[in-house]
Amino acid sequence: MTTNTKGTKQAGEVDRRHALHLLKSMLRIRRLEERCAELYSAMKIRGFLHLYDGQEAVAVGVLEALTKDDAIVATYREHGHALMRGIPASAILAEMYGKQEGCSRGRGGSMHLFDEKTRFYGGNAIVRGGLPLAVGLALADKMQQKNRVSCCFFGEGAVAEGEFHESMNLAALWQLPVLFVCENNLYAMGTALKYSESVMDLTSKVMSYDVSSAAVDGMDVLAVEIAAKSAVEAIRSQGKPFFLECRTYRFRAHSMYDPELYRTKSEVEEWKGRGPIKTFIEKMKGQGTLSDADIETIEGDVAREINEAVAFAEACTWEPIEDVARFVYSERRMP
Amino acid sequence: MTDDQKELRTLTYRDAIREAIHEAMQKDARVFLMGEDVGRYGGCFAVSKRLLEAFGPERIRDTPLSESGFVGAGIGAALGGMRPIVEIMTVNFSLLAAVQIINNAAVYLYMSGGQFNVPIVIRMATGGGRQLAAQHSRSLEGWYAHIPGIKVVSPATLEDARGMLWTALQDPDPVLIFENAGLYNMEGTLAGDAGAVDIDKAHVQRAGKDITIITYSANLYKSLEAAEILAKQGIDAEVIDLRTLRPLDDQTFLASVAKTHRALIVDEGWRSGSISAEISARIMEGAFYELDLPVERLCSVEAPMPYAKHMEDAVLPQVDKIVALVRKMVGANG
Ligand SMILES: Cc1ncc(C[n+]2csc(CCOP(=O)(O)OP(=O)(O)O)c2C)c(N)n1
Numbered sequence: 001m002t003t004n005t006k007g008t009k010q011a012g013e014v015d016r017r018h019a020l021h022l023l024k025s026m027l028r029i030r031r032l033e034e035r036c037a038e039l040y041s042a043m044k045i046r047g048f049l050h051l052y053d054g055q056e057a058v059a060v061g062v063l064e065a066l067t068k069d070d071a072i073v074a075t076y077r078e079h080g081h082a083l084m085r086g087i088p089a090s091a092i093l094a095e096m097y098g099k100q101e102g103c104s105r106g107r108g109g110s111m112h113l114f115d116e117k118t119r120f121y122g123g124n125a126i127v128r129g130g131l132p133l134a135v136g137l138a139l140a141d142k143m144q145q146k147n148r149v150s151c152c153f154f155g156e157g158a159v160a161e162g163e164f165h166e167s168m169n170l171a172a173l174w175q176l177p178v179l180f181v182c183e184n185n186l187y188a189m190g191t192a193l194k195y196s197e198s199v200m201d202l203t204s205k206v207m208s209y210d211v212s213s214a215a216v217d218g219m220d221v222l223a224v225e226i227a228a229k230s231a232v233e234a235i236r237s238q239g240k241p242f243f244l245e246c247r248t249y250r251f252r253a254h255s256m257y258d259p260e261l262y263r264t265k266s267e268v269e270e271w272k273g274r275g276p277i278k279t280f281i282e283k284m285k286g287q288g289t290l291s292d293a294d295i296e297t298i299e300g301d302v303a304r305e306i307n308e309a310v311a312f313a314e315a316c317t318w319e320p321i322e323d324v325a326r327f328v329y330s331e332r333r334m335p
Numbered sequence: 336m337t338d339d340q341k342e343l344r345t346l347t348y349r350d351a352i353r354e355a356i357h358e359a360m361q362k363d364a365r366v367f368l369m370g371e372d373v374g375r376y377g378g379c380f381a382v383s384k385r386l387l388e389a390f391g392p393e394r395i396r397d398t399p400l401s402e403s404g405f406v407g408a409g410i411g412a413a414l415g416g417m418r419p420i421v422e423i424m425t426v427n428f429s430l431l432a433a434v435q436i437i438n439n440a441a442v443y444l445y446m447s448g449g450q451f452n453v454p455i456v457i458r459m460a461t462g463g464g465r466q467l468a469a470q471h472s473r474s475l476e477g478w479y480a481h482i483p484g485i486k487v488v489s490p491a492t493l494e495d496a497r498g499m500l501w502t503a504l505q506d507p508d509p510v511l512i513f514e515n516a517g518l519y520n521m522e523g524t525l526a527g528d529a530g531a532v533d534i535d536k537a538h539v540q541r542a543g544k545d546i547t548i549i550t551y552s553a554n555l556y557k558s559l560e561a562a563e564i565l566a567k568q569g570i571d572a573e574v575i576d577l578r579t580l581r582p583l584d585d586q587t588f589l590a591s592v593a594k595t596h597r598a599l600i601v602d603e604g605w606r607s608g609s610i611s612a613e614i615s616a617r618i619m620e621g622a623f624y625e626l627d628l629p630v631e632r633l634c635s636v637e638a639p640m641p642y643a644k645h646m647e648d649a650v651l652p653q654v655d656k657i658v659a660l661v662r663k664m665v666g667a668n669g
């Protein structure tokens with residue numbers, strides 16, 4: 001199999017342009033999240049803030065496999081997915097500032113990024129809230145003979161919820177093109193998988209619904225990309241759902257309020273050693289695909305992008321409070 | 336009683352609830368706490384911090400994310416002779432367990448012709464005001480108060496945070512305890528021997544003669560603050576903390592209205608089909624001829640909660656709005 005600039009087809013083979021693209025993608029997320037943490041301390045961002053550090057390879061790898069016609073449903077830990085989907089960092093940050101130029105007009109905040117143009121159906125903050133929505137989006141596509149995939153991201157915590165199982169069954173029963181991406185970062189807030197699941201192999205859960213599945217190292221962006229591409233290919237060719245478990249780790253606290261009593265510092269450090277950005281750089285440098293100068297250039301570009309986004313958010317405006325009840329009901333007619 | 340026991344001590348609302356849980360677990364071996372992250376994480380609002388060390392994982396039981404499942408299991412355990420305290424992180428997620436609460440807990444006694452009572456206590460955080468946006472800012476206690484078969488209490492004070500739990504556990508029927516998340520850090524003093532309190536009477540928190548402000552939970556403090564401002568302007572407001580939304584102690588506010596002849600209800604819930612509508616209706620039914628002017632309500636704007644602070648502030652009842660409304664009602668000019 002050959003590789004091309006459209007992406008990775010096989011492990012270990014990646015051309016320079018694509019490697020640069022993947023690295024830059026992961027760094028854009030990482031630096032955005034770091035800035036968010038700072039802005040939270042500076043009280044520019046408020047409410048709950050759930051950062052994605054450590055899990056970047058999942059959003060980056062999976063979104064490589066989707067086209068612009070596909071739909072995304074994500075959770076409250078969705079800045080990275082939103083950014084990869086093409087929502088500008090400026091609109092994301094403006095949203096977290098609560099400004100009306102934000103991608104949800106300041107109504108949603110960090111947990112509720114939305115974008116109609118890129119078919120980004122939210123930031124959902126009810127654990128497992130998005131799964132049935134993805135099923136329904138796919139149902140609509142199927143009923144309208146649209147050849148699109150609906151991709152739903154969620155944490156392993158959602159697997160214990162009834163609606164996870166209901167969604168799997170519905171998607172399989174009705175043969176719907178849904179890509180279920182479970183980001184298994186081992187903890188749901190402070191509850192480790194072993195305290196929440198009687199059977200810890202998550203792919204085994206979906207077998208009884210006849211949903212195809214795969215588990216992949218979620219710290220390896222190339223592996224995620226390859227797995228997601230073959231999952232999407234299977235979905236498109238067979239018109240059936242697919243469950244992709246990405247085994248990953250969240251480096252930071254669950255949210256900004258978490259004292260992290262449930263895990264040790266050494267465990268976190270160990271996982272940081274396997275971080276998706278760190279290992280990708282090591283691998284690409286080892287293969288001679290990337291140089292330090294490349295990384296420097298990327299870092300410069302990313303820093304510029306984030307700085308501009310912050311400046312944009314600062315300069316944005318507050319929605320007049322008279323409009324606080326706007327969008328409780330629709331203003332536009334249905335086509 | 337020793338002096339030690341009488342001595343006032345400083346603690347938070349959160350500490351008061353933790354003490355209540357601790358005491359209940361010590362006094363009654365049938366009592367256990369279960370919910371998401373109550374153990375190893377220490378409780379999402381740190382209410383149950385360190386209880387795991389004290390009582391072990393059997394009685395401080397972490398559950399998976401399965402609201403319907405573990406609330407239902409709590410109901411089953413209550414039917415089976417235990418005295419579960421089930422913690423749902425917030426009222427927002429209680430909707431996932433609504434069918435268990437409303438269609439099981441609330442009806443088992445009745446459906447079984449009085450045979451099976453459900454002595455469960457379900458605690459949950461409620462309320463907005465922390466920029467958590469629409470899915471995390473609901474105030475649905477009034478909505479639960481619509482349901483016969485359950486009791487709904489909402490402690491605003493440290494005494495009630497400390498004392499309502501034990502009384503709720505003694506109740507043969509399901510009791511829902513709503514803790515406004517904005518109150519957890521509230522610090523105050525409590526008697527060393529503070530203990531169980533009733534859960535069926537409203538309290539007059541501030542006596543006054545010009546108007547009755549009826550409220551509960553976190554809005555008690557906004558109302559009291561407004562009352563202090565109004566006092567400086569020569570308006571003497573009586574402030575009532577409902578404490579319990581079902582059964583509603585209407586005698587206390589009807590007696591107050593008979594004295595002040597004016598009533599304002601302050602509630603974080605929405606006004607349409609709400610507990611404030613119910614209170615207003617009871618005043619119509621029970622004190623119509625005592626009123627000098629129609630009952631007024633200050634509720635949240637009828638919109639999901641926005642994230643941006645200035646918009647969230649605009650949605651919620653605020654002290655200045657209470658002051659302005661009271662001044663209008665008592666006919667104060669300028
Ligand atoms: C239905 C519901 N219950 C509880 C919560 C509170 N809560 C928010 S995130 C979370 C942990 C979820 O863990 P997981 O699904 O593994 O995702 P992660 O946070 O690790 O990305 C919990 C319990 C919620 N938002 N929704």
